Amino acid sequence: MNPGEFRPTTAFLDRDGTLIRDTGYVADPADVELLSGAAEAVRLLNEAGVPVVIVTNQSGIGRGYLDASAFRAVQARLESLLAEAGAWIDGTYYCPHAPAEGCECRKPGLGLYVIAAATLGVEMKGALYAGDRTRDVLPALSLGGMGMLVAGEGGEYDGPVSSDVVRAPDLLTGVRGLLLVPEDDP
Numbered sequence: 001m002n003p004g005e006f007r008p009t010t011a012f013l014d015r016d017g018t019l020i021r022d023t024g025y026v027a028d029p030a031d032v033e034l035l036s037g038a039a040e041a042v043r044l045l046n047e048a049g050v051p052v053v054i055v056t057n058q059s060g061i062g063r064g065y066l067d068a069s070a071f072r073a074v075q076a077r078l079e080s081l082l083a084e085a086g087a088w089i090d091g092t093y094y095c096p097h098a099p100a101e102g103c104e105c106r107k108p109g110l111g112l113y114v115i116a117a118a119t120l121g122v123e124m125k126g127a128l129y130a131g132d133r134t135r136d137v138l139p140a141l142s143l144g145g146m147g148m149l150v151a152g153e154g155g156e157y158d159g160p161v162s163s164d165v166v167r168a169p170d171l172l173t174g175v176r177g178l179l180l181v182p183e184d185d186p
């Protein structure tokens, strides 16, 4: 599937390294920094009528680096920064477990997508699954959507991934390609 041939039913977006700078277990709202173009990417999806859902592994909670209230404070800061840019998130789902707990919600597990679909009434089939790690895009392959791997801040791509997965240097470039929004469109 090529960009432009696909209009997502839902956009499932990773958070750290995709929407905000991945400083490693972000626990302080003061550390929340939107990546370049991220707010505009979300706004374009909002304007296209595509529900935007954050799905994020937060093993820092299970590892004891932050608690759920710190996560919520970071989330509030992120939503406030997005709101300043006229963008919003329709739902956020996170896995609080450490990898050793063997849960079903840690990506690439499908648990969070299933819960999001059930509680928000959004579609998994035909959705966009975007993030900076292979685990963010792998669910697309089993759930019938499009995987979009965005490059890390150094420009490198996590991998390997199937050739069905689209690569984008950043989320905004990828979303523009998907929605056929020209770069000079304000």
Ligand SMILES: [Mg+2]
Residues within 6 Å of the ligand: 014, 015, 016, 017, 018, 022, 131, 132, 133
């Ligand atoms: Mg990430």
Ligand SMILES: [Zn+2]
Residues within 6 Å of the ligand: 095, 096, 097, 103, 104, 105, 106
């Ligand atoms: Zn989990």
